[in-house]
Amino acid sequence: MVVGKSCWVSKKLLAVCVIGFVSMFLTLLTVEFMVGCGEKTYHKDRTWETNTCVFLPHEVKRGEW
DSSP states (O other): OOOSTTHHHHHHHHHHHHHHHHHHHHHHHHHHHHHTTTOEEEOTTSEEEEOOOSSSOOOOOEEEO
16 A cells, blocks of 8 residues: 555545446446346247346246246
């Protein structure tokens, strides 16, 4: 840790990094929510499949109802 007059630079840099990480994480969650990651989509022929995800690894599953 930097001690002395330049200590405020380290604190500001840490604050910017934390805010940047949190904002990127919330953006990722928002995008996945908007595309319906993992939600079921029902079709007229009585089948369903899960929606794909943008960033998260997710295997599309299909079935009948």
